[in-house]
Amino acid sequence: MKTETKYPLKINGSMTVPGGAFTEVHVNGFGRITNDFSCETYHVNGQSNVSGNIKAETVTINGKADVQGNLDVSNLKVNGKASVTGSIHAGDVEVYGHLHVEGNAASKDFISKGKTTIEGNCEADDFTSKGVIHISKMLNADSIEIKLNADSYIKEMGGEEIDIRRESVSKTLGKILTFLASPKESTLTSELIEGDEIYIEYTNAEIVRGNEVKIGPGCTIGRVEYKEELSVDPSSAIKETIQN
Structure with a gap:
């Protein structure tokens, strides 16, 4: 059986190419890929537009990447x-820049230290956010x-374990963040927060x-339902508590 030969694709200027199978794809200029493609490494330092699905081992976005399709990857890093x-x-997913997903996102470890927007559901084993997070539907994680x-x-x-707190910052970093949003x-x-062990602060929930x-x-909470233990800070307001 004949094995398909794979070649690297490097785009330094402006180029439009069809999809296919590559060993690696590097975009340093402007690259447009017009169909599905697979590769071991997809690295974007410039600007990339993909009209199709991507399957890769490692994807690193240092510039700007638009994917009009699905992304199947072992390791995703967005700078x-x-x-x-x-x-x-x-x-694994790491976000230090800005990630916007119109569909769902599923991963083993999801770490966002930038801005992440997911219009669908998000599922992970471990989910960590230390930036701005917006999930339009359901977040499900251990x-x-x-x-x-x-x-x-x-x-x-x-x-199972949910921990929500305000990030503590140094005075210098705090001054910088005031131009964006003050922690x-x-x-x-x-609307709903459900788990085995829960600690939340500065949270508005139904x-x-x-x-x-x-x-x-x-915190401002409409109703708290608990089985074993409930403690409430005096500064928080809860309309109703129910022990099941």
């Missing part, structure tokens, strides 16, 4: 700006850790449901 009109299926640097929104979230005023808004629930400062 620049990436937009995916389909869904992402990944092993472990959820959110450090608020700006106002964020997650419609619903479920996990001192950051809140998370959610329902919080869990076994052990700790409500820290600055």
Whole structure:
């Protein structure tokens, strides 16, 4: 059986190419790929537009990448700006820039220290956000850790351990962040937060449901449902509590 020969693709200027199978794809200028493609490494330092699905081992976005399709990758790292009109299926995801996903996102470890917007659902083993997060539907993970640097929104979230706090910053970094969003005023808004062990602060939620629930400062909660333990900071407001 004849094996397909794969070649590297390097774009330094402006180029439009069809899809296919490559060993690696490097975009340093402007690259337009007009169909599905697969590769071991996809590296964007310039600007890339893909009209199709991508399957790769490693994807690194330092520039700007638009993917009009799905992204199937073992390791995804976004230092620049990436937009995916389909869904992402990944092993590990790291976001230090801006990631926008119109579909769903599924990964083993999801770390966002920039700005991440997911219009669908997000599923992970471990989910960490230390930037700005917006999930229009459901976040489901074993472990959820959110450090608020700006106002964020997650419609619903479920996990075994959930920890939501405001990020503490140094005075110097705090001055820089005031031009973007002050962590001192950051809140998370959610319709439903459900988990086994929950600690939240500076969170507005309609329902919080869990076994052990700790409500820290600055929360406004419609209803808390708990089984074993509930503690509430005096600065937080809860309309209704139910022990099941």
